[in-house]
Amino acid sequence: MEVYEQLDDPVGQAECLKTLAWTLHGDHQLGAAEEAVSRAIDLLPEKGNQLLVCQCHRVLGSIYRSKGKTEKSIHHYETALGIASSFDWHDQLFWIRRSLAGLFFDQDRFDDANAHLRHARSLAINNPYNLARAMQLQARIWDEQCKFEQAKSEALRAAEVFEKHGAVRDLRRCRQFLERIDSKRT
């Protein structure tokens, strides 16, 4: 942030604030995260930088999801979705759809979650890691729906991709999930 301030680069500062917001969100400092991302949006010029604007709305969607403010969360995810759709950004679209699927999953709205996840999967054809992340969430949904065999098989497929790519954190989560499924069944 300091370097970008010295360089008088508001877009660079906004980029840093967006990353800071994600990190604060990860650290459960939701108020500070919201403030950081709002500052990022304020710093951006009115025109251009649509990717950053889109990403900021996605962060806001996730912050409000964590705060339990579903309506606001959906509003920001949908704003992000609108921007990403107009540019056909597969990667952004994937993560927004996956986030929406996660949000609906949290509320046991499995049909809505599955619909977004189907969209997400179709956007990850050329990206095995993203596809595996979608599979990981799919496994959790199926587990909640007591479709244990399907859930296990999906999680195993995801774990295989994570292992191949060295995605250690995802692999660990996947294995923990598999252990939980196995312990439920025994």
Place this chain on the structure above:
Amino acid sequence: MLIVLDNAESILGLQGTGGQEIYAVVEELSRFSNICLCITSRISTVPPDCETLDVPTLSTEAASDTFYRIYKHEKDSDPINNILEQLDFHPLSITLLATVAQHNKWNTSRLTRKWERQRTGMLHAQHSKSLAATIELSLASPTFQELGPYARALLEVVAFFPQGVDENNLGWLFPTIPNITNIFDAFCVHSLTYRSNIFVTMLAPLRDYFCPQDPTSSPLLCTTRDHYFRRLSVDIYPDKPGYEEARWIMSEDTNVEHLFNVFTSIDTKSRYIWDTCAYFLQHLHRHKPRLITLGLGIERLSDGHPSKPECLYRLSQLFGSVGNYAERKRLVSHALKIWRERRDDHQVALVLESLSDANRMLGLCKEGI
């Protein structure tokens, strides 16, 4: 009456009056109701009344049978099948391989070692029977010669690329070669190449034969490389022009990666090549995130190499997009160290932000802040 014209390309491919007369005779023969005419040919220009059947490459089982019909020393299917697969189950190559191994009384392990060392160079049996002789016979034919001076060099380029050449790219890959589409059509007519989806490619034995031992010795290949490099040398931002156009990398990534693997191993320090490599990594990160084999070459560059920090940073992005955040952090930290030493504030800021994000993804939020 049954008439068989075997290897008919040698007569049907002839040019001039003689060729026309032979073709007319064959055409007339094909119209007799009491004559059954069977033509085997590598070229597809047979009389129109003939029913044409494309002969596919052999199945694994048929290839194995063909091999062991000639080779009688021992039966060890796995290593042999592995070689046969590498030969794309090409019947002539299999026959030659089995003949050479049988004549020399090689056991499977010796044959495997020979194959690993010499590959298609070993497909040379006695009495001038060899893959090279067969291919050169095709290349010496008048119809091939008529394709012009670039034909052989073009085959070398097709052979070099693992995916072959995308037919839609002929215009920008070979802008100075006239009638390029016709030449590529002729390659397929002569069965020197075949179409696989959008690519024109070759069977493995032919690829092995045509692929230049020293890629820098092929001016056309070097020109093709430069065309690829020029196309790659653009920064890609999702919200800026050029993003959509860069999607071409999604179908050509294997070819481009091979290009870099080969040319970075020939010239390990070229700034031109490594700068372009950083653009390639950017293309992959944006449009087809996946792991690549170029990492070792990048890390072997000295920290003083002008392209190193950019390559490290782009490679770190690629690792990030496949979920390997530990590697992303390690690489971006290395890039940060170099850019700090170079006092490049803008790049330092860029990678610091990336490092913070890598920490977050590793669950190290405090460190990330």
